[in-house]
Amino acid sequence: MMFSRFTHSLINPLTLPKSNYRHLPSYFALIIVQISCCVGLVGGWTKKVVAAENIILNYGALEFPVSVKSLETYATTGKISGDLKSYVRFLNPEQLQQFQVSLTTSVKFDHLAIAQFLYSYQGEKILQRVSSVIQTKARQPGFYAIRSALILAAADTANGGLTPLNVVKKFPTKTLRIDSRQGLRIIKDLSRVAQINNQAIAAVEAQAVKERQNQTANVFANNNWDLGIPGRYAYSRQELVMKDSSRDRTFNVDLYLPKARKNTTLPLLVISHGLGGDATTFIYLAKHLASYGFAVAVPVHPGSSSSQIQALLSGLAKEVTPPAELIDRPLDIKFLLDQLAKDYGKQIDTNNVGMIGQSFGAYTTLALAGAKLNWSTLKRDCLNYDDSWNLSLLIQCLALQLPPSSANVDLQDRRIKAALVINPLVSSVFGQENIGKIGIPTMIVSGSSDSVTPARAEQIIPFTWLTTSRKYLVLLQGGTHFSTLGESSGSIPVPTQAIGPNPKIAQRYIKQLSLAFFSNYITQQSQYANYLNSAYGSVISNEQMPLSLITSLDQAALDTSTKLATDN
Template sequence: MGTTPTLAGGATLAADRLDVRLDGLSLPVDLNQLDAWSRDPKGSHSELGVWFELLNERSRNDLRSLLRAPLLPDRALAKQLLQSWTGRQLLEEVGELFAGGQPGSGVVLLTTLRELLQRPEPIRFVELLLAVPTPSLTLDLDGLLQLADLWRRQLEDQSLALRRLRDLPLRPREISDTRARLAAIQPTPRPTTLSLTVAHRAAPLELELWPTVTEREGAWVLLMPGLGGSSAQLSWLAQGLAARGWPVLVIEHPGSNERAVRQMLDGQRPPPGAETLPDRLADVEAVLAAERQGQIPRLGDSVVLMGHSMGGLSSLLSSGLRPVPGLAQRCERDLEVIPLINISRLLQCQLQEVPLPEPVREGSRTVAAVVSLNGFGSLLWPGHGLEQLKAPLLIVGGGLDLVTPPVSEQLGLFLQHPDLRSRLVMVEGGSHFSAVRIKEQDQALWRLGDGLVGMEPVRVQNLLLSLTSDFLTSLDGSIPMAPQRRSREGITAYVLDGRSARRWRSHISR
């Protein structure tokens, strides 16, 4: 089981008792007895073993499996998680539950786990508790139950918000497959790969260009995948927009793309996070400058900055926005509990440690619009932070999104933006991953179930394509996109302007 941590002077200090706190009561559990029972339930004659015999056989076996199973089976991946900012924040918060909320207790548990990972033998739950350098630990089940209750209430609030959304007086619009059939008759755009040498990266930046079949004057689209995403995952959107007349250039961001995630899973690097944003923003500026100067094909007289998740955040930052001062104070208040259904807030709070470049001066390029698919930024731009955005904005969210929930992450941002052409789209049954298309031979993501992935992604994507292209088309004319309830292939999306979005918020707060 390894050695016990040693203090200065040779004295040993380790936990031998776990106080389980529940409903105001504290039940002491001898960790050594717990460890002995988990190894040999039949041979354990302690009082603890007698209590466990009162459990039904299935519960008893489940408990023993939990205690004996390796806590972190993939040692290399575990080490990389401990090196990441997000991983440390989560583990420190969990650690607080094992010390009754004592300040710094999460750091102690994290340090102990890091030390145990240096040993060759597997780490099991009881062995971790036994190794913590403190006489006793407190498992705050009251805190766990409060956390579970908070999660339940957040899910209920999100469900209520969607019911209120259905009650809005929006004009229904049913979309048939006629447009898709007409598009299929047209020549299919074919992508070309471009390499762009950039000063901030050792290797050239890989770009995927989807040209239009016919010449068209106007805006072009710069498309950015989310954290851990790739150009292939958004090719459905790039191809569809190119077929409808908008040239699309997709950036593959090294260090925060699909390859970086595979390296993380292999234990070769920490999980990518907000620290990759400066390079992402530099990628965008290099591509815009190259297009403007003719280093790559000229694509139009203005650009639509479009992205999924962190790509949507990159789009907002590349438009010239920067976080409103006071992020550290907002994060200190917001991260008092683990953000179970809004993981994006961990990334937002990491930005307080990330030096972002100064925004590019206005006049160096024309931004026709910003499109953020499953985007976020509630902690970065509270109040009126998005008033500085000088271009129309399309924000798209999903009713089943537990990573960037629509009410807390998209509705508030949208209501800050005064442009009458801006629109908020909520897709019923859409999730954070609805915009991601995975190759047929790699469908593991979709096997996670509708609760995480949402409705069948291809059907959601067909609706997203028609909504996005209609929004871009509306910018060329004088009539903004009409608020509506749009349905296609059994998927419904709600298109809101400022007035209907404010009505939705007032219905939620009743």
């Protein structure tokens, strides 16, 4: 959670003085950099008319001006001049360096692609939040001005492209106003969210230590602990085309088939990619599991694949993903299993299936596992979205745009016998009641630095909602929403800082844990149960991205950690 962690490292908003105005200048650099960094991920397109020359930090009736020229001088030379001196003198050398670097840090996105995103539902929701802080000279919300500035900055590659400084310079009025009260309120909210999230993460790590005290790692002697090495089976890959005439929907599937003994029925696993993914996103995992004798099917969901995102960014689609994808994705898997049973019935066991999903694919997996859409939690949370910093609600709340008939669609498929979900988005779309109805073995994988599907809200708390005794929570310390994704030629590039620590570490974890999980629950090899505990988690844990694995977590422990965070 880069944005939250950076703001929290500079300032603890919970200790902000309530009436001492002399502290306000020390927060100016923080606000302008953080707002610019935040909106530097989105944008819009208009004809350039004028450029910002001054920034005014408003705090009630008080105004604190700074010239764009002084920011530019500091960014390029490191020289603190003019009115900027009043605002940065409270920062230490490390913070000053962060400030300077942040001003010219570029996010690589094409300006037309950004324009398309900003006209989508998700893009406009983000802009509305940002425009409550960044205003025009006339004190009006800067919605359209921000959209203009962002896209103009992205198009200006000669001057660094989409950087916070360039965004400010492209703002289409001579004066840019920042509502510091709202800005500080946002920083305070983000810091509070980060504190609560971190306390929940600490509770998981403490539980892992507690569980490990009653376990032994001796069973992993003689180098039999590393389930990340390739298996002994060769395999082939087939490209299938699925045509579901009942929905007028066609999608592709990559099918990996191990070259096992004759007259052997292969166990089947299905991998569902996340938003903007494709058949190559988890190719590393499909190959690994196939080498251990699993048939692996990897469908491409057409309404939420990399092709859909490319269509949006090229102007051929109006949405990041249509609401109907919430229904179509699980139905894709049902249709796939029907077709595999028809065409490969003697070769593949389609009645005892393991399912893997990441992000939107994790939603897909849990819907098939028995979690139903929860209209009451959706209405409650989506109506109050402006009070939330959970970005995944931008996808979850699409469910409210579905036609009433969607409520009658049965998405559960009882052929799914075990589910492994990575970075799931579930808190509102399913809610506690319906997550509790999942009765199959379930493993949830979470990243502590996931800013898209926050660990506490979308994985840690939902883990406590599971009522099945066969449940596991895996926490990757420092892991982000993108850590487990493999390289994909068709996907939109993700900024390095958003990926987090070495993704190869996270990918190896997924190979090891998925093999143990499905070997135990799909192929009924009970010896693999020894790998599904905190002791094994500590054996494979890498210090660059420490891993914690737990099988239980007391809701009271989370409640206590939340109270401690909010009281501090």
